[in-house]
Amino acid sequence: MSVSISIQNLSKQYPKSASLALDRVSLDVNEGEVFGLLGPNGAGKTTFFSSLCGLIHPTGGEIRIHGLSIHTHLSQIKQMIGVVPQEIALYPTLSGEENLRFIGRMYGLSGKNLTIRVDECLDAFGFDTNRKSAVKKYSGGMKRKINLIGGILHQPKILLLDEPTVGVDVHARRGILEMLKKINRDEKMTIIYTSHHMEEAEQFCDRVAIIDQGQIIQTGQPAALVQESNAQNLEDLFVQLTGKAIG
Numbered sequence: 001m002s003v004s005i006s007i008q009n010l011s012k013q014y015p016k017s018a019s020l021a022l023d024r025v026s027l028d029v030n031e032g033e034v035f036g037l038l039g040p041n042g043a044g045k046t047t048f049f050s051s052l053c054g055l056i057h058p059t060g061g062e063i064r065i066h067g068l069s070i071h072t073h074l075s076q077i078k079q080m081i082g083v084v085p086q087e088i089a090l091y092p093t094l095s096g097e098e099n100l101r102f103i104g105r106m107y108g109l110s111g112k113n114l115t116i117r118v119d120e121c122l123d124a125f126g127f128d129t130n131r132k133s134a135v136k137k138y139s140g141g142m143k144r145k146i147n148l149i150g151g152i153l154h155q156p157k158i159l160l161l162d163e164p165t166v167g168v169d170v171h172a173r174r175g176i177l178e179m180l181k182k183i184n185r186d187e188k189m190t191i192i193y194t195s196h197h198m199e200e201a202e203q204f205c206d207r208v209a210i211i212d213q214g215q216i217i218q219t220g221q222p223a224a225l226v227q228e229s230n231a232q233n234l235e236d237l238f239v240q241l242t243g244k245a246i247g
């Protein structure tokens with residue numbers, strides 16, 4: 001199995017902050033793995049994601065994506081990564097399709113390739129003629145799906161998902177997770193995922209890391225971690241390790 005993301009001693013100290021937001025984090029994520037980064041508020045998840053996609057500069061350590069250092073190959077690495085932010089970042093008066101065409105152009109897609117890719121993603125996520133309606137008329141689940149498609153249009157090798165199912169009903173949540181699993185399987189896309197939903201993480205992730213105060217305190221397969229620690233489930237283990245509720 002080849003390594004997709006290799007992180008060595010990653011640290012981040014924000015100016016004027018007394019403590020490290022990331023404190024010597026080391027981690028390898030394999031190609032095609034679904035990896036959950038789970039931690040309480042303020043643990044360092046957003047800082048970790050922002051470092052991976054080059055939005056902020058770490059103060060120490062090294063990130064390699066498919067063997068390339070982020071210090072020297074940032075523009076190439078940006079093309080390899082898709083980001084799905086927690087906040088819905090869409091124009092409400094434009095349709096789902098128009099929003100995606102706009103996002104696709106930002107990733108360098110154009111012409112026939114853009115049209116085909118937008119269509120196939122909208123089909124895969126179950127959009128019909130509603131793809132032409134303004135996003136402001138969409139349900140929470142539909143907005144989430146468009147937000148998510150925006151991150152995969154350019155067929156990235158790695159997808160960063162920040163709480164992809166927050167605020168959606170059970171049915172839409174299941175649909176989103178099933179589609180993500182399918183893409184992960186079919187395209188061998190590596191997924192790094194955060195969530196406050198422990199039951200979802202337990203089912204969705206091949207491996208998880210529990211992070212607190214900028215440090216990774218446990219890594220492993222969810223079922224194995226739960227069994228080894230005699231916890232009832234992942235949420236129980238999380239509370240044991242961090243002394244905090246997930247959110």
Ligand SMILES: Nc1ncnc2c1ncn2[C@@H]1O[C@H](COP(=O)(O)OP(=O)(O)OP(=O)(O)O)[C@@H](O)[C@H]1O
Pocket residue numbers: 014015017020021039040041042043044045046047048
């Ligand atoms: N721009 C900033 N300047 C100073 N400190 C920051 C900044 N951004 C984050 N921090 C601090 O860094 C630490 C990690 O924050 P981060 O946002 O990465 O955590 P998080 O796990 O994503 O939290 P949440 O679940 O609430 O989104 C926190 O102590 C936070 O207060």
